[in-house]
Amino acid sequence: MATDSLNKQLALPLIATIIIGSIIALVAFGARSSFGIFTLPVTEDLGFSRQTYGMAMAIQNLAWGIAQPFAGGFADKYGTARVLVVGALIYAGGMIAMAMASSVGIFYLGAGILVGIGVAATSFGIIMAAFGRLVPPEKRTLIFGVATAASSLGQFVFAPLGQAFISSFGWNMALIYIAALVLLIIPLAVALRGKTIKTDDEIVFPAKKALAMAWENPSFRLLTIGFFVCGFYLAFVTIHLPPYLVQNGLSAAQGSWAIAIIGLFNVLGSLLAGYLGGKFPKQILLAAIYLIRVVATLAFLFVPVSLVSTYVFAAVLGLVWLATIPLTAGLVSQFFGPRYLGMLYGTVFLSHQLGSFFGVWLGGLIFDLTGSYNLLWILAATLSLISAVLHIPIKERRVGAFFAPAT
Numbered sequence: 001m002a003t004d005s006l007n008k009q010l011a012l013p014l015i016a017t018i019i020i021g022s023i024i025a026l027v028a029f030g031a032r033s034s035f036g037i038f039t040l041p042v043t044e045d046l047g048f049s050r051q052t053y054g055m056a057m058a059i060q061n062l063a064w065g066i067a068q069p070f071a072g073g074f075a076d077k078y079g080t081a082r083v084l085v086v087g088a089l090i091y092a093g094g095m096i097a098m099a100m101a102s103s104v105g106i107f108y109l110g111a112g113i114l115v116g117i118g119v120a121a122t123s124f125g126i127i128m129a130a131f132g133r134l135v136p137p138e139k140r141t142l143i144f145g146v147a148t149a150a151s152s153l154g155q156f157v158f159a160p161l162g163q164a165f166i167s168s169f170g171w172n173m174a175l176i177y178i179a180a181l182v183l184l185i186i187p188l189a190v191a192l193r194g195k196t197i198k199t200d201d202e203i204v205f206p207a208k209k210a211l212a213m214a215w216e217n218p219s220f221r222l223l224t225i226g227f228f229v230c231g232f233y234l235a236f237v238t239i240h241l242p243p244y245l246v247q248n249g250l251s252a253a254q255g256s257w258a259i260a261i262i263g264l265f266n267v268l269g270s271l272l273a274g275y276l277g278g279k280f281p282k283q284i285l286l287a288a289i290y291l292i293r294v295v296a297t298l299a300f301l302f303v304p305v306s307l308v309s310t311y312v313f314a315a316v317l318g319l320v321w322l323a324t325i326p327l328t329a330g331l332v333s334q335f336f337g338p339r340y341l342g343m344l345y346g347t348v349f350l351s352h353q354l355g356s357f358f359g360v361w362l363g364g365l366i367f368d369l370t371g372s373y374n375l376l377w378i379l380a381a382t383l384s385l386i387s388a389v390l391h392i393p394i395k396e397r398r399v400g401a402f403f404a405p406a407t
Helices: 002-046 050-078 080-100 104-120 124-132 137-169 171-182 185-192 207-215 218-247 252-276 282-302 307-320 324-336 341-370 374-391
Strands: none
Touching: 002 050, 002 080, 002 104, 002 124, 002 137, 002 171, 002 185, 002 218, 002 252, 050 080, 050 104, 050 124, 050 218, 050 341, 080 104, 080 124, 080 171, 080 185, 124 137, 124 324, 124 341, 137 171, 137 252, 137 324, 207 218, 207 324, 207 341, 218 252, 218 282, 218 324, 218 341, 218 374, 252 282, 252 307, 252 324, 282 307, 282 324, 282 374, 324 341, 341 374
């Protein structure tokens, strides 16, 4: 009994850390996922084209991707809390600059560069790296699923909240209010103090060498290339689905609820992916996720757009929306251990964000050229099919060079 009591006492700080880390992930990803509902009010008020707004979001995704390995590396070396505090300040500052922008350049700086860096330093990549050092290997994918589910819940909360702010206060003040919510990350960050320390079976390398060694692994390369497609698809849908729905006769509020439904159903999808990732080969689950996206996309594209078809599509897509995240992070952790998880997952995520750049930018460009998003829907489905094929040869085993021989 004394042992059970002690175990419970020792478990409480871990539970509290996971809850607070999940709240941070909820706010950080939720705020950013609401940007699709700002597309129409911003472009109409400032006279921007869809391509201009899309480029700002593309720059944001690219900045997020480039900053992610550095943010993860700093968190590994200097501690998660410090990175979260700095990231929250940059994030909120970017949203305020976005709200006050009077020119394309300032808008690109705020919405693109600053918000992108801020998201990199506060969202699920940083949170999962912190969780990865706290839980045993067999439970990491499940806990990564919890962090991802919290992020998805943020999408469910912030999409209608952002729309309500826009309706009540205008898009400028809506951004400022959301920026204030982002600053709540700062007091919460103290719960994630600490940095990655060496475990008995790990070998320590300079960060640059660890990255070079990881890239020599074929499975890591395939995972990185496949994640490009995930970023392309998610970014395109997040930013361009709401205006696509308005173009097809639905309201802006219904478009925001479509994004919210995706986030709500991905709470279940992320938890399920985290659970199944501990039971079945992660690479096969990832291939299945990409195939589901192909089928859902083609069905949605060729069925007349209605409120019912939209919400069904959102629910199905939600089940696999961020379900790739815990599985991908789980594979990286399995390949190389937790020591370099922040940096190496950040490297994989850079590929994701390069895909996001093209998904968002091409969405705006092709709409401006053709008046339609149909070509992008077809391209997104095609790339998802290719990604499904790429994941099948991945081998789910750790890379021996990163671990000390068993004694």
